[in-house]
Amino acid sequence: MRATLARGALAVTSMVALAFLVPLALVTRQIAEDRALLDARQQAAAVVTALAVSTDPAVLSRAMAATADGPRQRLAVYLPEGVTLGTPRAAADDVALTANRGGSLTAPADDGLVYLQPAALDGGRSAVVEVYVPESDLSRGVATAWWSMGALAALLVAVSVGLADRLGWRVVGATRQLARASKAVGSGDLTVRVIPAGPPDLVEVGEAFNSMADRLNSVIDAERERAADLSHRLRTPLTALRLDCDALPPGPAADRMRQAVEALDAEIDAIIAGARRSAAERAAEETDLVDVVADRLAFWAVLAEDHGRPWQVVAGDTPVWLPVPRTDAIGAVDALIGNIFRHTPHGTGFRVTVNSQAMVVEDAGPGIPDPDAALRRGVSGGGSTGLGLDIVCQLARQAGGDVAVDRGDLGGARITVTLSPLPASPTEEPAIPIPALRFRRGRAT
DSSP states (O other), X not given: OHHHHHHHHHHHHHHHHHHHHHHHHHHHHHHHHHHHHHHHHHHHHHHHHHHHHOOOHHHHHHHHHTSSSXXXXXEEEEOTTSOEEEOOOSOHHHHHHHHHHOSOEEEEETXXXXXXXXXXXXXXXXXXXEEEEEHHHHTTTHHHHHHHHHHHHHHXXXXXXXXXXXXXXXXXXXXXXXXXXXXXXXXXXXXXXXOOOSSHHHHHHHHHHHHHHHHHHHHHHHHHHHHHHHHHTTHHHHHHHHHHHHHSOSSHHHHHHHHHHHHHHHHHHHHXXXXXXOHHHHHTOOEEHHHHHHHHHHHHHHHHHHHTOOXXXXXXXXXXXXXXXXXXXXXXXXXXXXXXXHHSOTTOOEEEEEOSSEEEXXXXXXXXXXXXXXXXXXXXXXXXXXXXXXXXXXXXXXTTOOEEEEEOTTSSEEEEEEOOOOOOOTXXXXXXXXXXXXXXXXXXX
């Protein structure tokens, strides 16, 4: 747009400049010619006055020498007796025509013009005065005037293009800022705002954009508060479940039930805390996926032992930082592993692989018959809500990746979550080896 405005200004101002320059150039040329011919008339008039006094060649020669063009050999006098004084350049026919007609005449000559002026003498005789006007006098000052007008026109064109470019920069700069902010909001960053700039219309658009982003934050925060309220309602059945666990006789089963209730209580607290965080706080949060996988495997390992499920985790000690809240990463990992426990029989093994390119969860179960349908929100082939894989897809989108479902090396489903992790800080300390020790608790499949 900026280049278009500059080109438009260049075209318009160039046409306007040409529309004025061409007539002005012609007028300048004409003015120079008229000035030279006027000077020639004045000098011819001086010689004609001398002819009115005397036709003596000596007197006329002195009169011609007193003019500006006489010493330069640009004057000539044709006397009726056939005597010619000075340096003649005009054709004989033009001289005769001037003498007979009784009026002045301008005729072409070598490299210029000749001005012929008749002079009436006594006895009905006529003399002709010739003034030679060279081409240099006819165009004196024309080139300088043309160059000056051309330079002035070029300066005006450059100034107009510069002003148009400046105006375009204001418009384009404000528009690009709005475009970048819109893309950021579309990608989930609700903290971005614009500085209203540019023409009044764009300033109004920028203010409207900021108001819209504030309204979106308010709506999302209100929905999260509502989600926190709903999560808090789970405490009532949880309290009843805890009382039932306290009534169980002592033993390993009662201990596992109490641990599960405590873990569920902690999960509800984490959900409420995460739901109440504002969009700005969530946008600025970063999570180490390796640490999340380690923590969640520590929880699921207990159930895996009870169900007789062999499991394996392949990961290193280097953190994999993602631009997502920790609660979202926990929800995605729990959704992937929880689907294995819900949709595969006891004893089915699974493996989790985490690196900087992807997180891969695969099992030895029957697999997923329709991978495309499984990735659609609310669609489930196992009688569940169909939201588990959609939670995983949301995590992948936040991390700049994607989700693919196919059949893995273990014979069952393989879900690959590609990632675009944040660059590691050069001063970042290596991850503590505790997660790696937890990984070694699993049994190889």
